[in-house]
Amino acid sequence: MSSIAFSLAELAQRVGADLRGNGAVTITHADTIQDGGDGAICFLANSKYRHYLATTRASAVILPAQDAAECPTNALVSDNPYLTYARIATLLYPPLKVVGGLHPSAILDESAVVHPESWVGPNSVIGPGVEIGAGSYIGPGCVVEAGSRIGRQVRLVANVTICHGSLIGDRVLIHPGAVIGSDGFGNANDQGAWFKVPQIGIARIGDDVEIGANTTIDRGSLRDTIISRGVRLDNQIQIAHNVKVGEHTAMAGCSGVAGSTTIGSHCTVGGGVGISGHLEIGDNVHFSGQTLVTRSFPEPGYYSGNLPAVPNGEWRKTVARIRRLEGMARRLNELEKQVFEQQEKKDPDGQG
């Protein structure tokens, strides 16, 4: 990607990092600590990569104070090197400016209101009554159904679908293939056949939310599905109807939340996690990858429930053992009884 060059001193000053070394060096791009060369700035945030520090050929490294002494090149010292890196990368690779306008192939209902500083791209379809705030970008192939409201500086990258009546806050970023506000899974059983339950709530996406590629967020069945401000959803996440996700919670790819569950703020949810419906997950709750959550966890904590891979032969034995746990427990009871009874007979007063 094309980038903008800065002196290291200017970068340090802009992000408030502590410069060690030559501030006049020109930083032209970001790179990894192991690959970076002349003009590159890189960061050291994960101790797994510390062994690359001594031999890095980058022009500068962003790192914590305790590693600064061993840095063979210029350094920016930071309490939070990854955040400092993110700020610097945003300077080096600034987001594309949105130029207002409407591609001739875009289909805009006459009742839609698009701010003149926003862009509606080729082959996008904007339905009746839609409102789009200033500085937003509707990429190619997007569909925004009737009555949806999209805030300012929103970016729908491409082929995004926003279903009718959805509310999208400011500075929301939605990646390709995501679907917001689709019908929830509501089915009443009518003597064995399913009768569709109308889904009359909406999907409400707060400010500063990022939604990954092919993620789906259903509308509410009666009231609304709510993704609060600052939430981060990775790719291929499924959020069912009436779910509420609290502020600044981050969920990794392929996780799913069933209907009417509430997740608190500042939670992290690992990849492939499944959360059952009608649960209450508190603030600062963390689930490790592929965990199945079947009860509420109102208290902060780190919760897990899956079994990592081992060689298949070992695993087959373990599965067989697990299947026989009932028998083992019975044998243990039996043994205890026998040992205890023998002991009783020999030592009826329990005086050893």
Added chain:
Amino acid sequence: MSSIAFSLAELAQRVGADLRGNGAVTITHADTIQDGGDGAICFLANSKYRHYLATTRASAVILPAQDAAECPTNALVSDNPYLTYARIATLLYPPLKVVGGLHPSAILDESAVVHPESWVGPNSVIGPGVEIGAGSYIGPGCVVEAGSRIGRQVRLVANVTICHGSLIGDRVLIHPGAVIGSDGFGNANDQGAWFKVPQIGIARIGDDVEIGANTTIDRGSLRDTIISRGVRLDNQIQIAHNVKVGEHTAMAGCSGVAGSTTIGSHCTVGGGVGISGHLEIGDNVHFSGQTLVTRSFPEPGYYSGNLPAVPNGEWRKTVARIRRLEGMARRLNELEKQVFEQQEKKDPDGQG
């Protein structure tokens, strides 16, 4: 969403529910039992929510007979309150009428036949030889490839892809991003490299099926993939080639079925369930969420296989214990031998 108002008496009469209280009250919308106010009708179907009944401010509540006495407002008594609610909500929020026509931006192959009472929306693409029955709605950005046949009163919401030759029944509802009839995963190994196996069957979707957002249903490899009438598939479900899903089976989000497996009728499959290939699942089989199904279950029943979340510290110990089950079993055998031998020595006749 905009709704139509009814008197409570008319709703009761239309859906065959037993009215208690003032039939003249006007019902303007549906709401939850805890939030509903003036003009709202709500339902009580899950005992988790019964504690809201005493204080509801809704104009009417749909509930079972045993809860009617405690209802502080007008009531509709029903054996199946959720179904009664669904019918009433469908009256209050009727599906949009389809107006026949073709948006000027739609691309329709000249050999395609679209019923004049059907709508083909903006930027949709309808391929050669496609037939679309009466009263169907092809939303914006949909692609219907060559030779597909779509029944009557079908609704493809938006950005849906129907691959060549697919057959879609009547009254099928398909949500955004779903893909029907894509190639199955067929690969023959040619000395380490993969050789693609042509996928020459089709996908066949029965009447009254609903398919969720970003769900994928592959075409058959030789014969067909079949989703039978009345099936309900939630979002992000993967159905592989040659799978057959029986009538009125419902599958929750993020579940997947591998190739050539047959699932019976009236089954329910929880979220995130994985079903291996070439299996036979009978009628009335139920799998709980995130269960892995590796063998056939021809008999009706409720089957499970996953481990719910617990605090991580506890979990780590459990995983370690599971890894050491082999050792525990050995120690148990050893103990049994010793205790039994001691007993033998002391009591060789087993007369205690």
Added chain:
Amino acid sequence: MSSIAFSLAELAQRVGADLRGNGAVTITHADTIQDGGDGAICFLANSKYRHYLATTRASAVILPAQDAAECPTNALVSDNPYLTYARIATLLYPPLKVVGGLHPSAILDESAVVHPESWVGPNSVIGPGVEIGAGSYIGPGCVVEAGSRIGRQVRLVANVTICHGSLIGDRVLIHPGAVIGSDGFGNANDQGAWFKVPQIGIARIGDDVEIGANTTIDRGSLRDTIISRGVRLDNQIQIAHNVKVGEHTAMAGCSGVAGSTTIGSHCTVGGGVGISGHLEIGDNVHFSGQTLVTRSFPEPGYYSGNLPAVPNGEWRKTVARIRRLEGMARRLNELEKQVFEQQEKKDPDGQG
């Protein structure tokens, strides 16, 4: 699907199989061994289906030498019947020829370069600086963002999104709804809120790769995400930023790989497998379905880690037992101590 007819002798000769029986018989289509009739060729590769051989009514069966004697009809004998079938099916059902051109509704940036022998379909959008090689097919509704390069004989079926700067090799086949080169999940924590980390690498897809419907492959965060030549990805797979997948590795549907993990060549990954980030998976590693991979597996092998479904009642007991393993272990220790001590007292010299 429409097919081309061949004599069995010609098919045998074209694919190098050993003909037994009447080479003059006309083969008009492929079918299953149980359903195939006059004109059908089928194959026997899975012993589960061998019982159909005696009664097949197909005109020819492709099978291994050991089954040839029992074949009641013409046979093609092959060491690898499935591969031989795949080659024959490719002759019977040849891929559609690509006719060069540009549908009038396609939106092509003036700086894009499309080979005249390639097709850009209706409502597709090709961004600035894109290059598309000879014989490629860009289906309806596809979006190819700025600066992407697409090789020769590539097929983007429909509604595929290729994000900016992606590199797609030759003969790559990408199914509907797939997203290539979307932003990875990079978030730096800024006092509880998330700050987006620019994703400045790209996605690089090698030659002869097939990518399933609604699969997502993120761009690299700094360097690139790499899918090597010959890889097969099924539907709804999630590949995070910086992942490298080695040549001819095949992954089944719904699996996910977290950031910066490297997977070797010739691996197979079952459906629904989750692989954590920053791991090293070697060549010829195989994971069974729904396995969770939390550590590196550099050595070839077959690894597993999940618990298959059993009847729910049995499962509830098993889960309860697993939860009490800690207690069982304690009781076992206690018993050992007691039995050992008793033995000690009786036999202090350990001479039995």
